[in-house]
Amino acid sequence: MQQSFERLATDSHSNARRGRLTTAHGEIDTPTFMPVGTQGSVKGVSPRELHELNAQIVLGNTYHLFVRPGLDVLKHFGGLHNFMNWDGPLLTDSGGYQIFSLAKLRKITEQGVEFQNHIDGARAFISPEIAMEIQTLLGSDIAMALDECVPYPCEYDYAAESAEMTTRWAKRCREWKRRNAEMARPELADSMLFGIVQGGTFEDLRKESAQAIVDLDFAGYAIGGVSVGEPEEEMMRAVEWAEPFLPANKPRYAMGLGTPPQLLELIARGMDMFDCVLPTRLARNGTAFTAAGTINLKNAEFILDKNPIEENCACEACREFTRGYIRHLIKAEEILGLRLITLHNLHFYLNLMNQARAEIEKGTFDRFRKAFAAEYKTRDLLRVE
Amino acid sequence: MQQSFERLATDSHSNARRGRLTTAHGEIDTPTFMPVGTQGSVKGVSPRELHELNAQIVLGNTYHLFVRPGLDVLKHFGGLHNFMNWDGPLLTDSGGYQIFSLAKLRKITEQGVEFQNHIDGARAFISPEIAMEIQTLLGSDIAMALDECVPYPCEYDYAAESAEMTTRWAKRCREWKRRNAEMARPELADSMLFGIVQGGTFEDLRKESAQAIVDLDFAGYAIGGVSVGEPEEEMMRAVEWAEPFLPANKPRYAMGLGTPPQLLELIARGMDMFDCVLPTRLARNGTAFTAAGTINLKNAEFILDKNPIEENCACEACREFTRGYIRHLIKAEEILGLRLITLHNLHFYLNLMNQARAEIEKGTFDRFRKAFAAEYKTRDLLRVE
Numbered sequence: 001m002q003q004s005f006e007r008l009a010t011d012s013h014s015n016a017r018r019g020r021l022t023t024a025h026g027e028i029d030t031p032t033f034m035p036v037g038t039q040g041s042v043k044g045v046s047p048r049e050l051h052e053l054n055a056q057i058v059l060g061n062t063y064h065l066f067v068r069p070g071l072d073v074l075k076h077f078g079g080l081h082n083f084m085n086w087d088g089p090l091l092t093d094s095g096g097y098q099i100f101s102l103a104k105l106r107k108i109t110e111q112g113v114e115f116q117n118h119i120d121g122a123r124a125f126i127s128p129e130i131a132m133e134i135q136t137l138l139g140s141d142i143a144m145a146l147d148e149c150v151p152y153p154c155e156y157d158y159a160a161e162s163a164e165m166t167t168r169w170a171k172r173c174r175e176w177k178r179r180n181a182e183m184a185r186p187e188l189a190d191s192m193l194f195g196i197v198q199g200g201t202f203e204d205l206r207k208e209s210a211q212a213i214v215d216l217d218f219a220g221y222a223i224g225g226v227s228v229g230e231p232e233e234e235m236m237r238a239v240e241w242a243e244p245f246l247p248a249n250k251p252r253y254a255m256g257l258g259t260p261p262q263l264l265e266l267i268a269r270g271m272d273m274f275d276c277v278l279p280t281r282l283a284r285n286g287t288a289f290t291a292a293g294t295i296n297l298k299n300a301e302f303i304l305d306k307n308p309i310e311e312n313c314a315c316e317a318c319r320e321f322t323r324g325y326i327r328h329l330i331k332a333e334e335i336l337g338l339r340l341i342t343l344h345n346l347h348f349y350l351n352l353m354n355q356a357r358a359e360i361e362k363g364t365f366d367r368f369r370k371a372f373a374a375e376y377k378t379r380d381l382l383r384v385e
Numbered sequence: 386m387q388q389s390f391e392r393l394a395t396d397s398h399s400n401a402r403r404g405r406l407t408t409a410h411g412e413i414d415t416p417t418f419m420p421v422g423t424q425g426s427v428k429g430v431s432p433r434e435l436h437e438l439n440a441q442i443v444l445g446n447t448y449h450l451f452v453r454p455g456l457d458v459l460k461h462f463g464g465l466h467n468f469m470n471w472d473g474p475l476l477t478d479s480g481g482y483q484i485f486s487l488a489k490l491r492k493i494t495e496q497g498v499e500f501q502n503h504i505d506g507a508r509a510f511i512s513p514e515i516a517m518e519i520q521t522l523l524g525s526d527i528a529m530a531l532d533e534c535v536p537y538p539c540e541y542d543y544a545a546e547s548a549e550m551t552t553r554w555a556k557r558c559r560e561w562k563r564r565n566a567e568m569a570r571p572e573l574a575d576s577m578l579f580g581i582v583q584g585g586t587f588e589d590l591r592k593e594s595a596q597a598i599v600d601l602d603f604a605g606y607a608i609g610g611v612s613v614g615e616p617e618e619e620m621m622r623a624v625e626w627a628e629p630f631l632p633a634n635k636p637r638y639a640m641g642l643g644t645p646p647q648l649l650e651l652i653a654r655g656m657d658m659f660d661c662v663l664p665t666r667l668a669r670n671g672t673a674f675t676a677a678g679t680i681n682l683k684n685a686e687f688i689l690d691k692n693p694i695e696e697n698c699a700c701e702a703c704r705e706f707t708r709g710y711i712r713h714l715i716k717a718e719e720i721l722g723l724r725l726i727t728l729h730n731l732h733f734y735l736n737l738m739n740q741a742r743a744e745i746e747k748g749t750f751d752r753f754r755k756a757f758a759a760e761y762k763t764r765d766l767l768r769v770e
Contacts, residue, residue, distance in 0.1 A: 039719055044721065046725075048701070068717055320470050328424075329426055332453055332454075335428060335724070336430070338720070
């Protein structure tokens, strides 16, 4: 199976692209949203439901899976596809982001990262080469190079040194893959490796990082360090600075983003792939996405509401249940409540991508994006968690 | 729609019967198992999944629904079928059992029960007539007369007085229904009312209660007070004492029972309907039912197990997932894990009823029951919770 990325249409008003990424486990229409399967499961959702939602790719978190159930188990089951019974494409992160955000006693050196995991405190070490070994064992269709994701805010000097180290790590990942492919490891033939642009909130660093990573020639490019608490303008600028350096014929992935209007803005800035825990995480708090913005179904205003979460929504929750019933389930801590909101929220995100693709094809994406932003009332999502 | 109960086959070695109960919302093949939808949802399971499991009737708990979301809400939504989007038959309990087991500051008088609910401590009062009003509002296909369920152990005198009061309450429920049916309340035409036999662990009281309740002429008969911590022999005896008094052409419901071998024993003793929280409650602890007995998927022995929970099981969990993966989900506290075990456990119970019906029809139920009991290793289920 040959991996490839085709651009099927481009927008004349923005950098938006409608494309198709081909992997060993199937095709992915871009722009695409990847539900997050942190621990080998998209929270509350079965693989059958993911197919019914028309999810085309799932993200797995290498760090979480490395800690639990551990690599011996995943190897025994023949990788993550088999383990979780998901037969579509899988992207795995490198583990770096979670080591920096969850693990304890991290020690970063040129060689790699030493840490204690957050579950049982066991010590472990991940290098670029080990990150590649793990993702190969998981059977990723799209593996990510190990990077350091710097916090926000971050001193210029630290961000500069870190971005340079991320480039050196990316090179080692690239080398590892080349070396192992030469050794004819068959599992590598079917996988793609993406490099990650870093550089914090600094224009020159973002540009230098983008150029250096692109020089290494990856199958796709991600923009990292953009979902770390920075203001939205900083996030958009980081993408705008890097984007011109990224080859048009390769997929671009904006990591860990974002709200629905942000996704449309990022698509307009030439991004193709997204992952975000908001649809699943907010569902557990009773928060649902609608075209008018988020609503919290715990609110008393929904007690007698016979409407679905969103009029004309085609998801199972909206086809079959009222806001009033779902509110009751959430208040009574019934699992079905968060299942239904999760299904709705994932449908909302996936359908937004579906609409964006259609609008790019029709040449009307710009109008769509502006109309969406005008109707969508952004609330401070961090406050409702 | 005329409600009816037909006996389609009887067993020559026992009192087992294979029948069909017709309600306004569909037919129920008996012996039948009713998944418990305590708060308007069978825990973790959607109505669509209940249909896929071939569940033919769901039990709703009047007390829980009375407390939350409350009768105003349920009335506004047009009853429990509409509220939870379940279009099959519904049986509701009277609320009595949960008032006695969950509510606080109960005061029982001839008139009814005064109590404070366990959620917000609000005071409420339920009488036989109010229990009927509530179940009518819920839209039950099968309503239960209000009874007092005495604890185990219980003094003879208290059990005797209580059983007599339960009979007087049953009569008031019967009268309420007759009076309201004469007032041509259309929602009553489609519902059945079952009386409940009480009498604790005392032979004469059980027999007197059975005779008195049957004299009141209900559409079906339940045996209550049999899942209150008494030894299994006491439970079986309570059923055996009452059963000869129950008319053969009416359905019989053994309330709140039981383990899989117990259900087969109760079927052999002429019982037709069962409800039990074990399949859903134990699933939340990682415990799955198999023909060889229960297994706890948290155990380390399942870490590398590529088998389904049970070989040749047709449920979604067994068709698509391994014990090792489900174990991982339970250990990682992923909701999908308890969803899958819940689906399996409900399938196990429903399929056991399916098998029992087929064996009764073939005249081989007795052999089936003995073979099942020989293979099924009973563990102390209370210990694994």
